Amino acid sequence: MPNNLQIIKSITESLDITAYLDCREILSEIYKQAKEKIATYSYLEFSNDLGLSRSNVIRLIISGKRSLTVKSGEKIALALDLKGNQRKYWAALVAFQQAKTSAKRDECFASLLTYRQ
Numbered sequence: 001m002p003n004n005l006q007i008i009k010s011i012t013e014s015l016d017i018t019a020y021l022d023c024r025e026i027l028s029e030i031y032k033q034a035k036e037k038i039a040t041y042s043y044l045e046f047s048n049d050l051g052l053s054r055s056n057v058i059r060l061i062i063s064g065k066r067s068l069t070v071k072s073g074e075k076i077a078l079a080l081d082l083k084g085n086q087r088k089y090w091a092a093l094v095a096f097q098q099a100k101t102s103a104k105r106d107e108c109f110a111s112l113l114t115y116r117q
Contacts, residue, residue, distance in 0.1 A: 004041065005049045005079065008034050012080045018089050018116045023073070023097055026090075028062045030080075051075035070094055089115035 002010070011033045020026045035041050047058040052072060060066035068076075073094035082090050092115060096108035 004034070004038060004045060007037055008046070008049055008079075009081050011037075012082070017082075017086055017093075021093070021096075021112070023068050023090070023093050024062050024064060026093075027058065027076075031058075031062065049079060051079040068094055068097060070098060085115045 008030055011030050015026065015029060017026050020029075031041075031043070031046050034046065043056055043059040044054050047056070048054040050058060052058060052075060057066065057072075061068050061072075070091075073091065077087050077090050089112065092108055092111040096105060096112060099105040099108050
C-alpha cells in the first residue's frame with residue numbers, strides 16, 4: 001500500500017499545474033484528492049508530507065491567510081518531486097504571488113507564460 005507522500009506525488013503527476021495561476025489552488029486540489037483517497041488525511045499530515053512543519057500552516061496558505069514563501073515553495077516542489085518545466089513554473093508562480101509591484105508581477109507573469117504547455 002502506498003504511503004501518503006507517494007499518493008500526493010501521484011496526484012501531482014496527474015495534474016497539469018501549468019493550467020493554474022494560483023499556488024493555493026494547486027495545493028487545495030492536491031489536498032482534496034488526497035482526502036478522497038485517504039479518509040483520515042489531515043492538513044497536519046499534508047503540511048508534514050510537503051516538508052513543512054507539522055502544523056496548520058498549509059491550511060493557512062491554502063485559505064489565503066498566510067503567503068507561500070519562496071523557501072516553503074522550494075520545499076513543496078522538492079516534496080512533490082516537481083521536475084523540468086513544472087518545477088520552473090511552480091517557482092515562477094510562487095514569485096508571481098510574492099511580487100509586490102505591478103512591474104514585478106508583469107515580469108513574473110511573462111515568465112509563467114514561457115513554461116505553459
